[in-house]
Amino acid sequence: MSYLLDAGHWSWSDPTSIGRLLIDHLILTGLSMMIAMAIAVPLGLIAARYRRLYLPVITAAGIIYTLPSLAFMAALIPFTGLSSATVVIPLVLYAQVVLIRNIVAAIDAVDPGLVDIGRAMGMDGRQIQRYVILPLALPVIVAGLRVATVTTIGIATIAPLFGVRNLGYLIFQGFNTSYKEQVMAGVIAVSALAIIADVGLLLAQRAVQRGRQTSVVARG
Amino acid sequence: MTSITFEHVTKRFPGANAPAIADVSFDVPSGAICMLLGTSGSGKTTLLRMVNRLGDPTSGQVLIDGIPTVEQDAISLRRRVGYVIQQVGLLPHLTVAENVRIVPAIIGDRSPASHQRVDALLEQVGLPPDEYRARYPAQLSGGQAQRVGLARALAADPSLLLMDEPFGALDAITRHRMQDELLNIQRTMQKTLLFVTHDVDEAFKLGDHIAVLSEGRLEQVGSPVELLAAPATPFVSRLVGADNILRQFEYLPVTTALEPGIAPDALAERIPASETLLPAVLRMMRSGQSTLAVEADGEIRGVVTLAGISRSVRARGGDISESGHL
Numbered sequence: 001m002s003y004l005l006d007a008g009h010w011s012w013s014d015p016t017s018i019g020r021l022l023i024d025h026l027i028l029t030g031l032s033m034m035i036a037m038a039i040a041v042p043l044g045l046i047a048a049r050y051r052r053l054y055l056p057v058i059t060a061a062g063i064i065y066t067l068p069s070l071a072f073m074a075a076l077i078p079f080t081g082l083s084s085a086t087v088v089i090p091l092v093l094y095a096q097v098v099l100i101r102n103i104v105a106a107i108d109a110v111d112p113g114l115v116d117i118g119r120a121m122g123m124d125g126r127q128i129q130r131y132v133i134l135p136l137a138l139p140v141i142v143a144g145l146r147v148a149t150v151t152t153i154g155i156a157t158i159a160p161l162f163g164v165r166n167l168g169y170l171i172f173q174g175f176n177t178s179y180k181e182q183v184m185a186g187v188i189a190v191s192a193l194a195i196i197a198d199v200g201l202l203l204a205q206r207a208v209q210r211g212r213q214t215s216v217v218a219r220g
Numbered sequence: 221m222t223s224i225t226f227e228h229v230t231k232r233f234p235g236a237n238a239p240a241i242a243d244v245s246f247d248v249p250s251g252a253i254c255m256l257l258g259t260s261g262s263g264k265t266t267l268l269r270m271v272n273r274l275g276d277p278t279s280g281q282v283l284i285d286g287i288p289t290v291e292q293d294a295i296s297l298r299r300r301v302g303y304v305i306q307q308v309g310l311l312p313h314l315t316v317a318e319n320v321r322i323v324p325a326i327i328g329d330r331s332p333a334s335h336q337r338v339d340a341l342l343e344q345v346g347l348p349p350d351e352y353r354a355r356y357p358a359q360l361s362g363g364q365a366q367r368v369g370l371a372r373a374l375a376a377d378p379s380l381l382l383m384d385e386p387f388g389a390l391d392a393i394t395r396h397r398m399q400d401e402l403l404n405i406q407r408t409m410q411k412t413l414l415f416v417t418h419d420v421d422e423a424f425k426l427g428d429h430i431a432v433l434s435e436g437r438l439e440q441v442g443s444p445v446e447l448l449a450a451p452a453t454p455f456v457s458r459l460v461g462a463d464n465i466l467r468q469f470e471y472l473p474v475t476t477a478l479e480p481g482i483a484p485d486a487l488a489e490r491i492p493a494s495e496t497l498l499p500a501v502l503r504m505m506r507s508g509q510s511t512l513a514v515e516a517d518g519e520i521r522g523v524v525t526l527a528g529i530s531r532s533v534r535a536r537g538g539d540i541s542e543s544g545h546l
Contacts, residue, residue: 117309120274121372122299127326135313211313211356 003185016169018189025166025193029153032088036095036148043096044103054104061097069094069155073162082163091155095148102144106137139209146201153194157186167193221250222379222412224271228280231266231436240266242436243280248429253406253413255427257420257459263436264416268382271414272301284380299327302373302381302411306388308365310357316342316368317353323375341371346401363394370402374409383415387422399425420460424471432456444471449536468533469498474514477532478522490515491524497533500524 003009004018011017047054072090080086110133118132157168170186173179224247231241241263248254256264269275270282273294281288289297310319317338324334339349345367357365366386373381387395399422406413417423423430424444432439432447432455440452444460448471451457461467475493477500489507491500493516500512510526 113305113307114309114311116274117303117305120272120298120303120305121323121326122295122297123326124295131322131326132311135311209313211315211358 003181004188009185015165016173018167018170018185021165021167021169022189022193024164025153025156025168025190028084028087028156028159028164028166029091029149029197031084032091032152032156033095033145033149035088036092036099036152037145039092040096040099040103044100045107047100048104048107058097058101058104061093061100064093065097070158070161073158077162084164086162087156087159087164091152094155095152098148098151099141099144102147103137103141106140106144107133109140110136135208139205139212142201142205142208146198146205149201150194150198153190153197157190221410222285223250224248224254224380224412224414225283225286226267226280227283229267229270229277229282230279231263231270231275232278238436239278240436241270241277244433244436244438245280246431246438246441248412248414250412251410252428253415253426254429254431255423256414256416256433257418257423257427257430258433259418259459261435262433264418264433265384266436267433268384268414268416271380271382272298272303274298299323299376300378300380302376302378304366304369304373304381304383304386306385308357308362308369310360310365310368310372312357314356315353316347316355316357316360317349319357319368320372320375323372327376337375338371341374342368344374344405345371347371362390363398366390366398370405378411380412380414383413385416385418388417388419395422402426424460424467432459434459445473448472449476463536465533468536469501470496472497472532474500474512474524475521477524477529478514479525479528480522489513490520492516493521497524497529501526501529 009017010019012019014020043057047057067090069090073086076086076089080089114132114136115128118128123131156166157171159166160169160172167186167190170182170189174182174184174186226244226246229241229244230239232239244267256267258264266275270277271284271289273289273292276290281290283289284292284297310316311322314322317335320338320341321334324330324337339353342349342352347364347367352360352364352368357368360368369386373383387398390398403426413426415426417426427444429441430444430447431441434455439459440447440456442450447456447460448468451460457463473493474491474495474497477497478493489503489509489511490513491503493514503512504510504526512524514521514524
């Protein structure tokens with residue numbers, strides 16, 4: 001704990017301080033999740049509408065998910081070198097299987113009777129998406145985002161091996177110098193970040209779930 | 221004010237052998253409550269959904285105020301027609317007030333007036349706005365939820381209201397109360413109502429017109445009295461219970477048992493020709509007289525007698541033996 005509590009390890013000017021590494025970790029994870037959602041949402045919407053596409057899409061995403069992260073990132077080095085891209089590309093692809101599965105499940109779970117009454121009230125296609133499908137699907141989509149985000153925070157810890165600094169740096173650096181306190185500091189910081197993200201997204205899920213006492217949570 | 225005309229309407233669904241609706245033609249006059257009565261699978265919901273273009277006829281046409289529905293934009297047509305279903309279909313993530321306001325919201329009306337109107341509508345359907353405005357659908361009973369459903373259907377002040385077994389999922393007491401309140405509301409709003417039901421009592425209680433459907437065909441359309449007094453087919457006779465004495469007493473006018481002549485004691489007991497058999501029989505029981513004079517516009521038109529009523533009811537298939545069901 002002494003490493004974590006030492007004010008010198010929180011100095012803003014030091015790029016390897018806990019605060020800076022935490023920010024780096026957040027940015028790397030946040031960026032990966034944003035790109036992942038930008039891909040998964042349209043793919044999920046398309047797969048939900050054209051069911052024939054669902055199986056190939058989810059199978060491909062599932063196969064990618066089985067690739068070991070270390071090997072995947074190493075295999076990208078000839079193309080993207082030691083850069084953020086080497087880390088972000090696998091993170092984005094790993095998240096797809098959970099995100100797409102939840103988006104499709106969320107849309108499937110929307111009561112067709114509510115869509116029908118929306119049409120009967122005179123909603124056009126866009127309004128049905130906006131007033132009916134999206135708000136009803138959102139809690140399940142956020143549940144998927146939550147699972148994927150926590151996983152991504154964990155996998156991102158190996159990024160320092162590919163020249164991208166984040167909280168994993170503390171762990172690797174601590175190993176190399178047999179500095180146990182530093183390893184522990186890294187482990188605790190990453191775990192804390194994962195837990196905070198989990199709770200934060202759980203609260204977000206609750207917020208978009210207002211009015212519904214029982215929650216439907218699909219897990220990836 | 222809005223009238224509906226069905227002209228040789230036929231609807232076939234792909235893959236089905238028999239048409240869901242076969243050559244149905246009838247008129248619903250403006251301001252009427254028209255009940256679509258039939259067993260499940262009779263096509264009554266299919267027929268209802270063709271009015272606001274949730275389905276279009278395979279052949280024939282539906283006209284609203286003389287204009288074929290297929291010539292009207294489906295979206296703007298639906299916005300002018302209220303729609304209430306048995307499952308209510310409130311959006312669970314929106315409060316009661318938001319659920320009602322969604323109708324003006326989809327036409328882009330976010331004015332303060334639309335907010336005030338929500339309160340007025342909740343008031344109209346018997347939900348005190350202060351108590352219910354902020355509730356979520358999950359916090360409502362079935363009857364309260366359907367009141368919100370009705371308020372939502374009225375939100376755009378449509379002149380035509382489509383109701384698909386709206387009270388079908390409610391308990392008997394709540395159902396009867398809602399029926400009474402609908403009649404009350406209708407008295408002040410004078411909208412045209414097209415109301416699907418499989419409940420004969422509901423059809424008789426609410427309808428000024430009843431269209432009886434069976435297997436997609438229109439068996440008969442008429443007033444409750446017409447259906448009871450002159451069922452067009454054996455199916456209608458069975459469905460409306462033409463042999464049901466209580467219903468006959470309740471709906472048939474005394475004139476159906478009218479006999480010529482003036483009773484000796486006619487001046488003592490008179491009954492207006494507009495009354496039904498039930499008050500006539502009750503009057504006889506109270507007064508101990510078996511003959512009543514029937515009057516209209518201050519003139520005696522004839523008499524009804526207990527024996528005459530009994531003959532008339534028997535002639536319509538009513539079983540008045542003790543084993544006969546009421």
